[in-house]
């Protein structure tokens with residue numbers, strides 16, 4: 242039986258981050274095993290039979306960590322990526338409202354605009370009076386922060402679509418960097434003065450690989466690893482926690498001192514077979530995502546111009562977000578095709594099932610009614626994909642479950658990390674995932690503390706003292 246110091250399960254961003262760290266240390270025996278025939282996990286890219294490149298949902302590249310940003314430049318080269326300024330908008334009341342919504346209320350029709358602005362001011366006054374109790378769930382957070390007008394016009398219907406989950410049953414502890422919190426003075430100033438304020442948040446600018454989609458980076462990273470330490474097509478089917486042995490589908494066994502698993506936390510519990518852990522983690526919730534890639538006429542891309550993506554709160558439309566994917570990189574459209582491409586996302590969960598049959602037609606009809614397409618005839622190509630694990634839902638009990646499960650696993654030298662390994666959406670992006678793996682591997686080797694998985698708020702604060710940096 243092969244014996245290693247560190248075994249890593251899964252070659253998505255987390256597993257590759259771990260491998261990158263392990264590979265920096267001479268004399269350490271480690272192995273990375275991935276069930277799929279390719280690396281990248283949810284961040285891989287797929288070239289379909291017609292030559293279109295697709296991501297598993299719109300992936301944009303922004304970073305909280307110098308080590309990650311620098312690696313991007315090193316592996317793709319300074320000419321290997323395209324820099325974008327975010328140009329995003331929300332389709333609301335037949336208008337396009339630039340993102341962030343609350344700073345562009347002037348784009349709304351009169352009555353809705355007044356409701357949104359009045360609600361915002363009322364919420365600010367209530368908060369300033371100190372008479373309001375802290376919100377108990379995400380629904381209350383939305384109304385308390387944005388006021389009832391914006392809550393009804395955008396925030397509630399949009400989030401109900403993305404999460405496919407009751408907002409009353411979600412926490413708001415994750416919102417810090419993911420939800421743009423309004424400043425009523427800016428909202429009033431902008432509404433009266435028509436100014437544009439679109440710079441909020443960590444993804445106000447982002448980069449995208451020039452070719453090969455988001456997955457190009459993860460393939461480039463995997464290419465830096467010793468081939469004998471990366472086993473593709475190798476699925477873990479059980480973990481013997483007591484004896485520290487993982488068994489794979491091909492019958493091989495690997496003994497380890499430390500195990501970094503990036504499979505979803507409930508899957509790891511089942512691999513271990515501990516009934517209490519299985520029961521605990523079965524209470525975690527997630528949503529799935531249907532991704533519909535559309536090849537469209539060049540005129541659609543010309544009309545969208547520099548628009549990067551669009552949000553759709555209207556419950557009548559099946560999709561929550563549409564990405565102008567050929568704008569990210571023209572190479573996402575096959576050579577010789579004079580056209581553009583759109584990437585459409587539809588969320589699904591146990592409480593909100595979606596019929597895959599006919600979904601693409603439903604999506605195309607929705608794009609026409611929302612004014613993204615002039616007619617269904619502008620669609621020249623359709624690609625569909627469904628991912629079971631899309632968003633780890635921050636339910637009210639999530640932290641209690643995750644903290645208990647990670648502690649139980651950690652005491653057996655098993656570090657469950659990554660978007661679904663640690664189930665923390667607030668540190669579930671590519672850069673966070675890479676760092677979770679990078680830090681878990683460092684902990685296995687040196688015992689040092691991990692910041693990203695245990696201190697999301699601090700991590701996302703980009704405090705200069707932490708050496709967490711800008712994009713470059």
Ligand SMILES: Cc1cc2nc3c(=O)[nH]c(=O)nc-3n(C[C@H](O)[C@H](O)[C@H](O)COP(=O)(O)OP(=O)(O)OC[C@H]3O[C@@H](n4cnc5c(N)ncnc54)[C@H](O)[C@@H]3O)c2cc1C
Pocket residue numbers: 250251252253254255256274275276277280281282283284297298299300301302303475476477478503504505508530586628630631632658659660661662669670671672674
């Ligand atoms: C719709 C959508 C949009 C997104 N947009 C962005 C964005 O704009 N920017 C951004 O930074 N991030 C984005 N993300 C998040 C990004 O995809 C994740 O951060 C990242 O892929 C998580 O990496 P991971 O390694 O933790 O998990 P994964 O990518 O899920 O990788 C886990 C790997 O483990 C493997 N595995 C699982 N079980 C086993 C087993 N038993 N044996 C062997 N291998 C196994 C899987 O095959 C997989 O390759 C988005 C995600 C989604 C779904």
